[in-house]
Amino acid sequence: MSDLIRIYGKSLTTIFLGLTALWIVALIVVPQLRMIERAFVVDRYSDEAARVGVEINRSYTRVFTIDQELDRAAAGPTAPTAPSPFSPSPSSAKPSTPSAFATPSASSGGAVSTDPDRTATLKAEKAELQARIAELEVREKEVKAGGTGYALGNFTSMSAIHAKIFLSTLMYALCVTILAFLACYPVAYAVATSRSSERVALLMLGLVIPYAINELLRIFSWIMILEKHGVLNRLLDSLGLIDLAAGEGMRFVASNGAVFAVMVYAYILFMVFPIYNTIETLDRNQIEAARDLGASTWRIHWRVVLPHAKPGIAVGAVMTFMLSAGSIAAPEIVGRGLHPDWFSQVIYQRFFESNNWNQGSAYALVLLVACVVFVLGVMGLFKVGIRDIAK
Amino acid sequence: MTAETATPAAAVPAARPSSGRDWSDAILNVYLAVFFAYLFLPLLLMVAAAFNASPTPSATDWQGFTLEWFRQLPRDQRFVQGLGHSLLIATGVIVLAIPLGLSGALILTRLRSRSTTTLYTILVSPILTPGIVLGVTTMIFWRDTFGVEAGLFTATVAQATFIASYCMLMFMARLQRQDRVLEEAALDLGASPVLVFRRITLPFLMPTILTAAFISFLQSIENYNTTFFAIGSSWTLVTEIGSRMRFGLSPMVNAIGVLFVVLTVIAALIWAAARRRELARLAAG
Structure with a gap:
């Protein structure tokens, strides 16, 4: 504390501490505590x-x-x-x-x-x-x-359907994360190790534009593909696999597979940039040296590039998982609001349709805990600290 | 030992692996082409549908070129008001997030204490929290504690909670590159800490403050998940777009999409130019 006062003086230190305390108390900690409290309050009657x-x-x-x-x-x-x-x-x-x-x-x-x-x-x-x-x-x-008291009722009364939706949401989010990694790693590697700076600039621009376009629009653009008379059904029609004129178009929207596919598209680029940032700092001589010593391409990636990219992969995995597990936009838009098979939608229903804020809080808390567990798991798996994850 | 082994090792890459590398480069290039096609094709379809006269957004059922959907936009009161709400919230977010993020960064970079890691974890936790949870907690807190119903105010606060964390990370990155000697010298020469902050630290941070304000503005305008839960019965441009996408699809949504795409491309080009200048400066210096 004395180092702060020495540099900023008493008045400025007070202001900085006050603002930070306000941020922590009024915006982060107490709201979370209120939610946790509500999660454990049960309207018994x-x-x-x-x-x-x-x-x-x-x-x-x-x-x-x-x-x-x-x-x-x-x-x-x-x-x-x-x-x-x-x-x-x-x-x-x-x-x-x-x-x-x-x-x-x-x-x-x-x-x-x-x-x-x-x-x-x-x-x-x-x-x-x-x-x-x-x-x-x-x-x-x-x-x-x-009629109210602290109890676990909001959690234990979670129906089997809701529990199933919760688990499948986490599974889908995990799959989105893994797919995003597999798809993005080669791209990040290609951009980071590209020799011509003009090529890098062009590739980066190609990545930044879709990344910066609003999430909703990235999701919505797939409606044009997946809807009944959309691009995908037309394609199947022209291939002779289905007959659109006879009403054989498949209804891709409002299915879990469609939500999943759109989510991969919407959140894939959150994996590219963190991995790119770490691979870029890798000394390329290390790759050259490994190759000169006769290492195969697989081995170079497994022993040189991947270990170096670990913090980036961890950041990408955390962001992609969290966005997918907590996404309300993708299931709402692709599912047209008819398809409450995503846990975020169940939470929304608890709050705004059943008007049961306590159980909604319990569900939101369950989602939060799942994400915290995922972050800790990733930190353990990749052996990185919180300062590597969020920077 | 070095002389004998170095010669064959140096000779090999010239002969054999270059063809192998050509192959893997070719595969990588094909993959890149597929990946970028995957990224851009859906967006192009969405843009195309904005100019289609078909009353439901479609890129396949072409009924003629039209600008009608763009003409309808400024007449749609909910879109226009939503834009107003978005700008109001974004302004509030900048006003809140910059001082909060700056304070956190100034404390974290200067405080020598073991508790900084805990403090850091708490202050970046909003970034790692699902957006809907932030919206829910803010809504509950303000209603239960102060009786404030969800609306534009709670949406502003909920967004500021995590946008301040992004601002803090930007300020920390800048402060870590600061040469402390100037501050120390000024203090030794008898300048008051307030004067040092105003004349040395703040000017040093100015570029980052402007960048952070710009990023905060974009993050706020674009935000959907948090806002959706915290805004109650009010709406922003983006939540209104979201509800139009769910109910009553109209190509007006595509028209807005085109505007977003155009603005994004312009911003990305500016960003690329700035990045190139920065790289050139780094290479020169």
């Missing part, structure tokens, strides 16, 4: 709370219609608006606006029911409902107050 809530609403609606009926009865027999023949089914009590009830009853007028028996039953029913409402409201408070 959330179903019951919802049920009670619905019943309270229904009872209020019923009381309202009874009041209306009583008002009309009190207005006297001259009033042409007779009460509607109410149905005992609670579903009919849904529309609670006065007009919705007043209008149809006017048309069914004729049956004059001002008899005191009817009024008495209605009053009795109303009293009964009000007692019930009071009871339910007490219950609702109880449920809401004592």
Whole structure:
């Protein structure tokens, strides 16, 4: 700390420390902790709370219609608006606006029911409902107050389907990573060891342009290929493998294979640049020396180039895996939103469709842990430190 | 020993492996051609579909050349407003991420302590976190703690969380190349630390601050995954493009794509020119 104060002085050091502390606390650590906390908070009675809530609403609606009926009865027999023949089914009590009830009853007028028996039953029913409402409201408070607690329910209640989606998402992400490495290593090697600087400049430009084009557009460009009347089906058609005119076009979109293929395309270049950066620092004399000593091409790569490129491969693997495992764009766009077979989509549904933020947090935490485990695994496998991974 | 063995070893590469190397070079070149075709063909199809009169984006079902989809763009209110939101968020991200990243870098490069690795790990962790998790945590934190609903503000904060990490790495790379002698000399001659920072450190960092601001701006505009979760019911240009891609496909999306491609190519050419100048400077110096 004293070295900071000596160089920057007290006031500047305070500002720098304050800003960094703000970043850590308000943007990184506490939000993560809030998510973790929510992941372990279980609404044990959330179903019951919802049920009670619905019943309270229904009872209020019923009381309202009874009041209306009583008002009309009190207005006297001259009033042409007779009460509607109410149905005992609670579903009919849904529309609670006065007009919705007043209008149809006017048309069914004729049956004059001002008899005191009817009024008495209605009053009795109303009293009964009000007692019930009071009871339910007490219950609702109880449920809401004592209904949450720390538990593992959000994780253990993960259905078999969700668990399967989670595992297959990780498998796909792993496959994307491996494929990206196999495809990119020769490219990175070719660019890094190219002798002519003009060739390097051209190749780099060819890599930077698709890399810099927005992720969504890279994904979307494949729709033109995979859709029913797209390039791929036309190609199969012209080869005579399928007959498009007869409606034989294959629906490639909204399949896991399509999402996977598009993901490889969308994230492949995150592997090229880190590997290129490390191979570029390799002294080319080492390759020459190995070749002069009679090493085969395979052996040169296995013993000279690959070991040197390890940190780059680690960075590329971490970025590609993380982007694939956490991608919401590819499955949403290729799957047209119909195809929730990616874990990111399941998380989205938990938050915004089921409105179950606690379980959504639990799922997001599971994804985060999987990515942390992957990063640690890569660091262990390639024997690199965090400073090599993120730089 | 050296004289006898060196002669055959030097003679061999001239004769035999050169043909083998030609072969492997040829294979590599073919592979490069295939790889670049793979990279560019889908994008070209997307660009082509933007000029196709067909009402659904298609590169195969050609119904004539049109610029109609470009004409419709400025009339689409959601795109225009989305662009406004994107620019607003990007400005906020720059304002947040540059000071945060700079502070982190200044502390990490000057603090001599064993805890710097821990600090470093925490500060770069947002880069290694899936974007959707950042969006989710920001949304939860601001709603649970301050009652702030997801919207443009939370999207800005969520993006700044990881963009600040990128800025920090850029500043650290620059600071590691700094010659500390100037600062030390100024301090020894009695300059106040504030003066030293303002007159020596900050001017030294200026080019990186501008680069970092530019990169932050691009990262913010382009971001989808984090923003998608943190933006609530509002939208940016890119999230709007995303929802158009999912529902109701229109070649207007391709038209926007063409604009993005054109801007990207221009930026890449500028980048390539700058890189060439930098390499030439390094070679000369």
